[in-house]
Amino acid sequence: MDGRIYLDHAATTPLDPRVLEAMLPCLRDAWGNPSSVYGEAREARGRFSAARRLVAELLGAAPAEIIFTSGGSESDNLAIRGIAHAARHLGNQVVTVATEHHAVLHATAGLEQEGFTVTRLPVDRCGFVDGAMLEAAVGPDTALVSVMLANNETGTVKQFPRSRGSLRQGTHKRWSTLMQFRRRIARNRRDPPRVDALSLAAHKFYGPKGVGVLYLRTGTPLEAQIVGGSQEKERRAGTENVAGSVGLATALRLAMEELPARVRHVQAIRDRILDEIPRRIAGSVITGPLEPERRLANNASFCFEASTRRCC
Amino acid sequence: MDGRIYLDHAATTPLDPRVLEAMLPCLRDAWGNPSSVYGEAREARGRFSAARRLVAELLGAAPAEIIFTSGGSESDNLAIRGIAHAARHLGNQVVTVATEHHAVLHATAGLEQEGFTVTRLPVDRCGFVDGAMLEAAVGPDTALVSVMLANNETGTVKQFPRSRGSLRQGTHKRWSTLMQFRRRIARNRRDPPRVDALSLAAHKFYGPKGVGVLYLRTGTPLEAQIVGGSQEKERRAGTENVAGSVGLATALRLAMEELPARVRHVQAIRDRILDEIPRRIAGSVITGPLEPERRLANNASFCFEASTRRCC
Numbered sequence: 001m002d003g004r005i006y007l008d009h010a011a012t013t014p015l016d017p018r019v020l021e022a023m024l025p026c027l028r029d030a031w032g033n034p035s036s037v038y039g040e041a042r043e044a045r046g047r048f049s050a051a052r053r054l055v056a057e058l059l060g061a062a063p064a065e066i067i068f069t070s071g072g073s074e075s076d077n078l079a080i081r082g083i084a085h086a087a088r089h090l091g092n093q094v095v096t097v098a099t100e101h102h103a104v105l106h107a108t109a110g111l112e113q114e115g116f117t118v119t120r121l122p123v124d125r126c127g128f129v130d131g132a133m134l135e136a137a138v139g140p141d142t143a144l145v146s147v148m149l150a151n152n153e154t155g156t157v158k159q160f161p162r163s164r165g166s167l168r169q170g171t172h173k174r175w176s177t178l179m180q181f182r183r184r185i186a187r188n189r190r191d192p193p194r195v196d197a198l199s200l201a202a203h204k205f206y207g208p209k210g211v212g213v214l215y216l217r218t219g220t221p222l223e224a225q226i227v228g229g230s231q232e233k234e235r236r237a238g239t240e241n242v243a244g245s246v247g248l249a250t251a252l253r254l255a256m257e258e259l260p261a262r263v264r265h266v267q268a269i270r271d272r273i274l275d276e277i278p279r280r281i282a283g284s285v286i287t288g289p290l291e292p293e294r295r296l297a298n299n300a301s302f303c304f305e306a307s308t309r310r311c312c
Numbered sequence: 313m314d315g316r317i318y319l320d321h322a323a324t325t326p327l328d329p330r331v332l333e334a335m336l337p338c339l340r341d342a343w344g345n346p347s348s349v350y351g352e353a354r355e356a357r358g359r360f361s362a363a364r365r366l367v368a369e370l371l372g373a374a375p376a377e378i379i380f381t382s383g384g385s386e387s388d389n390l391a392i393r394g395i396a397h398a399a400r401h402l403g404n405q406v407v408t409v410a411t412e413h414h415a416v417l418h419a420t421a422g423l424e425q426e427g428f429t430v431t432r433l434p435v436d437r438c439g440f441v442d443g444a445m446l447e448a449a450v451g452p453d454t455a456l457v458s459v460m461l462a463n464n465e466t467g468t469v470k471q472f473p474r475s476r477g478s479l480r481q482g483t484h485k486r487w488s489t490l491m492q493f494r495r496r497i498a499r500n501r502r503d504p505p506r507v508d509a510l511s512l513a514a515h516k517f518y519g520p521k522g523v524g525v526l527y528l529r530t531g532t533p534l535e536a537q538i539v540g541g542s543q544e545k546e547r548r549a550g551t552e553n554v555a556g557s558v559g560l561a562t563a564l565r566l567a568m569e570e571l572p573a574r575v576r577h578v579q580a581i582r583d584r585i586l587d588e589i590p591r592r593i594a595g596s597v598i599t600g601p602l603e604p605e606r607r608l609a610n611n612a613s614f615c616f617e618a619s620t621r622r623c624c
Contacts, residue, residue, distance in 0.1 A: 006352050012345040012551060020339050027332050027520070033324035040318050070382030070522065073540035073550035103540030103549060110539060203551060208339070210382065210522050210553030225537070227422060228385040228415030237415060238385035239324060239515060241522030 007273075009204075009298065010152050015247075016206035022250040023208065026243035034240045035231060048242045051249035058252050059198070061215055067232050068245045071212040072201030076103035078214050078225045078236065079197040084111050084144050086221030091141035093117045097129050097148070099156075104146055117141070126289045127156030154288030155299025196220040200252070202244070207251030211244030266298040273300040319585075321516075321610065322464050327559075328518035334562040335520065338555035346552045347543060360554045363561035370564050371510070373527055379544050380557045383524040384513030388415035390526050390537045390548065391509040396423050396456050398533035403453035405429045409441050411468075412460055420458070429453070438601045439468030466600030467611025508532040512564070514556070519563030523556030578610040585612040 025047070032041035034048045049063075056063040069075045084094055096108050098120045112118045119137050121129050129147065138145060150157045198215040202208055216222055216235070228237030255262070277300070278284050285303045289295050337359070344353035346360045361375075368375040381387045396406055408420050410432045424430045431449050433441050441459065450457060462469045510527040514520055528534055528547070540549030567574070589612070590596050597615045601607050 004351065008345075008348060008350075008352075011348050012343065014343040015339050017340075023339075027327050027335075028329075031324065031326040031521075033320075036320060036323050038320075039316065040320075070386070070538075070553070071550045074382070074538050076540065077538050077549075101540065106539035106549070201551070208555065209343075209551055210556050226382075226386050226389050227418035228388065228413065237389075237418070238383045239513070239521055241382070243520070244522045 012203050012209070013206045015203075015208055016251060016254060018254060019207055019247050019250045023243040023247040026246050030242060034242060035229065044240075044242050047246055048240050051242075051245040054249040055213055055252055058249075058256050059215055062218060064233065065216055065218055067214040067216055067235050068240065068248075069212045069214055069236055070210055070241070072101075072199050072204070073103040074225075075199035075201070075212045075214040076101065077107045078222070079199060079216070080104060080107040080144065080146055081111065082222040082225055082235075083197065083220060084116060085223040087143040088116075091143040093119060093139065093141040093143060095119045095121065095134070095137045095142055095145045095147075097121045097123060099123050099127055099151055099154075100146065100148055101152060104148070108146070116143070123156075126294075127151050127154045127287075128289070128294075150296050150299075151288070154301050155296035156288045157294050157296060200248070202248035202251055205251050205255045208244050208247040211241055211248050213248060263297045267292075270295075270298060270300045277302055324515050324521070325518045327515075327520055328563060328566060330566060331519055331559050331562045335555045335559045338558050342554060346554060347541065356552075356554050359558055360552050363554075363557040366561040367525055367564055370561075370568050371527055374530060376545065377528055377530055379526040379528055379547050380552065380560075381524045381526055381548055382522055382553070384413075384511050384516070385415040386537075387511035387513070387524045387526040388413065389419045390534070391511060391528070392416060392419040392456065392458055393423065394534040394537055394547075395509065395532060396428060397535040399455040400428075403455040405431060405451065405453040405455060407431045407433065407446070407449045407454055407457045407459075409433045409435060409459050411435050411439055411463055411466075412458065413464060416458055416460070428455075435468075438606075439463050439466045439599075440601075440606075462608050462611075463600070466613050467608040468600045469606050469608060512560070514560035514563055517563050517567045520556050520559040523553055523560050525560060575609045579604075582607075582610060582612045589614055 026044070030043040030047050032044035034041060034045040052063050052066050052068070055061075056066050059066070067075075067078070069078060080094070092115070094108055094111055094116050096104060096118065100108075108116075108118045108120075121133055121137060123129055134145075134147070195215075196217040197220060200213040200215070202211045202213075214236075222235055224235050224237065226237050229239070231237055231240055274286060274290065278286060281302075281304065283305050285305055287301045287303055288299065338356070342355040342359050344356035346353060346357040364375050364378050364380070367373075368378050371378070379387075379390070381390060392406070404427070406420055406423055406428050408416060408430065412420075420428075420430045420432075433445055433449060435441055446457075446459070507527075508529040509532060512525040512527070514523045514525075526548075534547055536547050536549065538549050541551070543549055543552055586598060586602065590598060593616065595617050597617055599613045599615055600611065
């Protein structure tokens with residue numbers, strides 16, 4: 001791939017060699033089953049528990065609020081179906097947005113087939129949801145509100161009603177990038193996230209593929225989607241992916257530690273791309289907003305048409 | 313752990329160093345997203361496709377019949393809920409056995425809550441299902457039959473009605489060990505498995521944790537359980553776990569190649585344990601059958617009571 005520059009980190013990122021180093025002892029030596037009771041399992045359980053504590057600390061959460069999954073799609077599905085099913089006695093309506101990730105759109109479409117009412121809010125031409133419209137859509141029958149904080153394709157950072165209390169039954173928001181996550185949520189690391197559920201996929205921030213996290217605020221109802229053993233406090237069955245979870249935790253730690261430098265780096269690249277592509281390529285249209293605070297630091301996206309006008 | 317011998321390979325196995333070697337290039341270099349279309353994704357896609365073809369060849373299946381999942385529990389859940397939901401118009405009854413794995417028992421209990429009728433067949437004191445009882449339980453409303461071929465706790469190898477044709481809508485059987493799988497199914501490697509669905513968890517045969525396979529015979533109806541992207545022919549959403557899938561395929565190849573030697577090795581250990589424990593430990597009772605053809609080569613299990621009589 002000489003001379004090529006990979007720019008599709010929203011699709012996936014390389015595995016950070018430091019993350020691989022952290023995973024190797026789990027792959028080589030700490031191979032026990034964390035749910036077993038004897039000595040051989042103890043080292044695996046210790047590393048797995050430490051990964052959970054580290055993720056919790058980095059998110060400003062409690063360890064019991066961290067559920068390890070196989071990735072972002074499973075986390076999204078678990079949050080949406082799991083909360084909606086468990087909260088069904090409280091209401092039959094789910095509120096979401098037309099531009100969500102397919103893991104959210106298809107999961108809510110499934111709820112619709114089960115008899116839920118799904119309200120899909122429209123967005124403006126830059127991808128924004130109207131906050132007043134969102135608040136108005138939430139009513140006494142709302143079981144769940146699921147809105148991504150930032151769009152993974154257009155980079156649009158969503159604007160929300162500030163008060164979670166105005167939504168009767170929890171909000172599930174999905175972060176498409178860690179940078180966004182940190183800027184918005186973790187200013188005070190001791191503050192828990194201001195949502196009830198949050199999905200992370202390790203391979204989006206230099207971690208391994210096949211592992212994710214669902215943060216679930218204490219007290220949020222959840223029905224398990226993969227059932228069997230009692231792993232993850234009966235919220236997600238299956239032998240624990242120790243190496244993957246350690247990899248996710250390490251990648252998250254590095255992302256948090258290096259966030260200011262990473263943001264500076266990608267933002268400069270983003271701005272140059274957003275500046276030069278429309279000037280150099282006739283018919284290119286920037287999608288999403290241009291204002292720095294309203295667009296992900298790592299996102300530049302375009303449509304290519306006959307006209308070069310901006311979408312907003 | 314000096315002086316200790318790990319004997320709980322039914323819970324999990326160490327990662328074979330040769331499997332780790334096969335995974336490392338995916339973790340270090342082939343980190344692209346297999347579903348992307350550009351060059352950087354090509355190497356990842358190539359390795360991932362090769363893993364699928366290898367698993368298919370080893371199982372005597374077609375590549376399109378192999379679905380990669382996050383492990384055995386997800387595979388079991390996907391098969392049971394996925395087939396039952398998709399075949400619901402054909403019938404409302406699910407047949408299974410009281411001694412199945414929790415991933416099967418809890419999934420069928422969930423179907424019961426949705427309105428399915430679940431028939432749970434009893435076993436005799438050595439864990440066997442009566443073949444005639446199984447055939448009698450299957451009727452015009454049967455959507456799915458799910459029976460494990462061998463029990464993971466007692467080692468009991470189940471006896472089945474030979475003819476799959478006698479079951480109207482497919483059979484899902486779950487293998488708890490690869491040895492059993494090979495002995496029963498893969499005598500002729502070109503013969504596809506004589507079931508409609510089959511679950512594998514890599515970490516049970518010296519592969520990595522967090523990855524599994526569902527074999528699904530062509531023509532078997534299936535409703536996806538994790539929804540979102542169109543990976544795995546829309547049967548299982550989520551960015552593909554390339555390294556894990558390559559690890560599973562490599563571990564499966566090694567298991568198949570080394571099967572006769574592995575069986576000889578563990579069978580000798582098993583027989584010595586089954587012989588000596590009852591003689592040395594007062595009050596120990598062997599659970600499951602003793603006849604070599606009716607017990608897994610790698611299984612020795614006991615209860616410890618006041619009496620030393622055999623259960624059968």
